Amino acid sequence: MSESPYQRGTTHFGFRDVPARDKQKLVGEVFTSVAGKYDLMNDLMSLGIHRVWKRYFVGTCQVRRGDRVLDLAGGTGDIAALLKDRVGTEGSIVLGDINAGMLSVGRDRLTNRGLVAGLEYVQCNAEALPFPDASFDLVTIAFGLRNVTDKDAALREMHRVLRVGGQARVLEFSEVKADWFKPIYDFHSFKVLPKLGRLFAQDADSYQYLAESIRKHPPQEELKAMMAEAGFARTGYRNLSGGIVAVHTGYKI
Structure with a gap:
């Protein structure tokens, strides 16, 4: 089993090494800063493609009407809104996020769209979820x-709260596969993205961090192995847009 960030004493915050105990606070400051402009910036950063990725992510997940779903890092509610159509009026969705600002934006947005019944909002840390074992179908x-901070702990918690036969799905930026595209992607990430952040959100530093955090995230095969180590079976992934993002899947058996 790999050593946790807390055992090492330090972890990464973008390209900086910081005390592990400080990362949650630093990440919280980033998302409190960007919460109000989060959707706008996602559109600008990805040219709107993030909406296609999210629709694919939800459209291919294992979920049925009446299921109970936990959407972690639920942010501004995009995934929860898509899931609501899948679980129907008989199902329920818990939208969880560690950041109160993001959670508030998500609740307001979904309520304004008339999505109220069957939705719950919980401020929670993915590393220590406040739910009983076997609480969710997805x-x-x-x-x-x-x-x-501790991705291994978060994956173990996702496994714990799943019912037997349940599915876990991770949509995340990953490792670009085409060598010819990597310099273009790096230019966009480190030169264009912070400028967009400064121009539209008056916050270049947060978007610099977001670009750096993508490079520090475990690539496809490493995350697949981490999910298996956390207890998931039949782990696998599918690259989207040449590996800019990947959808990882695991099951509890």
């Missing part, structure tokens, strides 16, 4: 795992 986390 657990999702989209663009949130890379910001967790």
